[in-house]
Amino acid sequence: MNWVGLWTLINREVGRFLSVYKQTILPGIISSGLYIVVFGFTLEQRISHIDGIPYTLFILPGLIMMTTLTNATSNTASSMLQMKLLQQLPDLLTAPLSGLEISLAYIIGGTLRGFINGLMVMLIGILLIDMPVQNPLGTIGFIFLVSWAFASMGLLLGQLADTWDHLATMQNFFLTPLSFLGGIFYSIKMLPSWAQTISFFNPIYYMINGIRHTILGVSDSDPLISFFMALSMTILFSLSAILVMNSGKKIKL
Amino acid sequence: MAVPAIQISGLKKSYDDVHALNGVNIQIEQGQFFGLLGPNGAGKTTTINILTGLVRRGEGESKIMGKDTVKDYRFTRSQVGIAAQELSVDWFFPIEKLLYFQAGYYGIPKQKAKLQIDQLLDRMGLTEKKDSRLRQLSGGMKRRFQLAKALVHDPNIIILDEPTAGVDVELRHDLWQYLRDLHAAGKTILLTTHYIEEAELLCEKVAIIDQGKILKEGTPKELTRELGQSGITIHLSGYDEKLIPCLSDYSYTQEENRLHFSVDDPDSSLPDIIKQISSCDIHIQSVESSSSSLEDVFLHLTGKGINQ
Numbered sequence: 001m002n003w004v005g006l007w008t009l010i011n012r013e014v015g016r017f018l019s020v021y022k023q024t025i026l027p028g029i030i031s032s033g034l035y036i037v038v039f040g041f042t043l044e045q046r047i048s049h050i051d052g053i054p055y056t057l058f059i060l061p062g063l064i065m066m067t068t069l070t071n072a073t074s075n076t077a078s079s080m081l082q083m084k085l086l087q088q089l090p091d092l093l094t095a096p097l098s099g100l101e102i103s104l105a106y107i108i109g110g111t112l113r114g115f116i117n118g119l120m121v122m123l124i125g126i127l128l129i130d131m132p133v134q135n136p137l138g139t140i141g142f143i144f145l146v147s148w149a150f151a152s153m154g155l156l157l158g159q160l161a162d163t164w165d166h167l168a169t170m171q172n173f174f175l176t177p178l179s180f181l182g183g184i185f186y187s188i189k190m191l192p193s194w195a196q197t198i199s200f201f202n203p204i205y206y207m208i209n210g211i212r213h214t215i216l217g218v219s220d221s222d223p224l225i226s227f228f229m230a231l232s233m234t235i236l237f238s239l240s241a242i243l244v245m246n247s248g249k250k251i252k253l
Numbered sequence: 254m255a256v257p258a259i260q261i262s263g264l265k266k267s268y269d270d271v272h273a274l275n276g277v278n279i280q281i282e283q284g285q286f287f288g289l290l291g292p293n294g295a296g297k298t299t300t301i302n303i304l305t306g307l308v309r310r311g312e313g314e315s316k317i318m319g320k321d322t323v324k325d326y327r328f329t330r331s332q333v334g335i336a337a338q339e340l341s342v343d344w345f346f347p348i349e350k351l352l353y354f355q356a357g358y359y360g361i362p363k364q365k366a367k368l369q370i371d372q373l374l375d376r377m378g379l380t381e382k383k384d385s386r387l388r389q390l391s392g393g394m395k396r397r398f399q400l401a402k403a404l405v406h407d408p409n410i411i412i413l414d415e416p417t418a419g420v421d422v423e424l425r426h427d428l429w430q431y432l433r434d435l436h437a438a439g440k441t442i443l444l445t446t447h448y449i450e451e452a453e454l455l456c457e458k459v460a461i462i463d464q465g466k467i468l469k470e471g472t473p474k475e476l477t478r479e480l481g482q483s484g485i486t487i488h489l490s491g492y493d494e495k496l497i498p499c500l501s502d503y504s505y506t507q508e509e510n511r512l513h514f515s516v517d518d519p520d521s522s523l524p525d526i527i528k529q530i531s532s533c534d535i536h537i538q539s540v541e542s543s544s545s546s547l548e549d550v551f552l553h554l555t556g557k558g559i560n561q
Contacts, residue, residue: 004360004361005358005359008354008358009354012354015345015346019345086343088341090341091341091402092358093306094333095359096328098327
């Protein structure tokens with residue numbers, strides 16, 4: 001294992017997103033704050049409680065999860081595609097770094113961005129609406145796990161994508177709709193039964209309900225299933241990203 | 254006998270239906286300055302990209318210091334520093350930091366890399382620009398940074414893919430001197446170029462590659478002695494395609510307004526060439542005749558100029 005190489009690339013990846021924090025950290029905090037103020041405070045007049053939880057509080061775990069997974073995915077995906085398009089990738093591919101080391105560095109970089117964003121939104125919730133966190137360790141652990149899963153997915157997408165358009169398609173037509181339909185703003189019990197059935201096929205539904213359980217103690221899905229779903233996605237996407245990196249598909253001729 | 258620095262045998266590579274390499278064989282001894290000479294698309298970059306792991310090998314063998322470049326990639330890559338033809342772009346970090354990253358990828362921690370990085374920045378005239386981003390550097394500075402990046406881990410073997418492409422004459426001469434110094438310090442250098450003068454001036458041994466095959470290999474002197482012809486160089490006031498039929502009996506290369514003819518006997522050919530050019534109403538600015546050069550060898554072997 002080239003530990004110095006791995007550490008260097010992690011440093012590069014973390015340094016990259018921190019150097020543009022106005023694009024990578026602040027937007028998640030601002031948009032989550034706006035969701036709380038605009039959605040929460042206005043809709044709370046109409047929908048006072050869901051599962052016995054005030055509406056603004058109910059939506060916060062979902063906002064944490066959406067910010068986490070969006071940032072984790074976009075960090076690895078955009079960093080990898082950028083390196084491909086700007087001819088930076090040869091620096092890594094000609095160095096004595098294995099596919100595992102390169103993949104791990106990217107995934108850790110993306111995980112940290114997702115994790116930091118998730119924690120910041122959680123802090124906003126605590127500061128703005130006094131959000132209680134029932135299981136702080138479980139919450140932090142779950143944010144980290146989901147962040148890793150989606151950072152791995154982002155790396156896989158970044159490796160396979162040829163243009164920014166490919167990434168935007170994934171973000172706009174899959175990730176964002178699935179997040180919204182995963183129950184950020186509602187409990188799926190409020191949906192007709194056919195829509196509830198469809199929600200069970202949405203992996204993000206389990207992520208949102210998993211974190212909601214660790215924070216508020218309520219959840220539409222069994223917390224154990226949510227945890228295993230996050231763990232399965234982490235393993236599946238990590239292995240896939242590493243295998244694609246090792247194979248050189250789309251990154252080597 | 255010492256193991257060869259680079260050994261390539263029977264190397265083949267295809268992209269869909271295109272055969273980029275058709276069984277390339279090259280052996281480069283340790284400490285040798287070797288030139289791989291060929292026109293664009295001849296297979297030079299594919300060959301070195303296979304050596305460095307950027308391109309997946311098709312058939313054949315590629316070894317660095319006796320080790321396989323695929324199985325023992327950690328060892329072989331640590332031996333090589335490559336300055337690619339394409340300049341990379343980084344928006345985020347100053348160039349000094351990029352050099353520290355590059356050293357780190359090769360397992361060299363920051364403290365150990367400092368001396369080498371300071372020396373390289375100084376030698377390349379980039380110390381004052383160390384806090385600048387790449388986009389803030391001139392083309393020549395970028396090229397020098399590219400070379401510094403290749404040398405940051407003090408490799409035994411340096412691979413340079415068209416290192417002087419697009420640089421001005423002064424920088425080209427400066428880079429040549431630096432490459433001579435590196436060679437004198439015992440480094441093995443593999444240079445790909447389509448500047449024949451560059452290969453002739455710097456390389457101890459040259460291989461001429463075209464259409465994915467090595468056509469001939471030897472020292473520049475051996476090649477010119479064996480295959481070279483004398484040359485006539487004519488500078489025109491302006492090149493016009495109407496010259497092509499007038500000069501159809503001659504082998505020549507054309508670069509902008511410069512024509513170079515490979516001939517057996519310049520004294521007897523010169524009057525007729527001048528007559529042919531004049532008959533096309535093209536004004537001649539100057540005429541030089543020269544002894545055999547690699548340019549003539551290249552023309553003899555490939556039947557075309559290196560930039561064609």
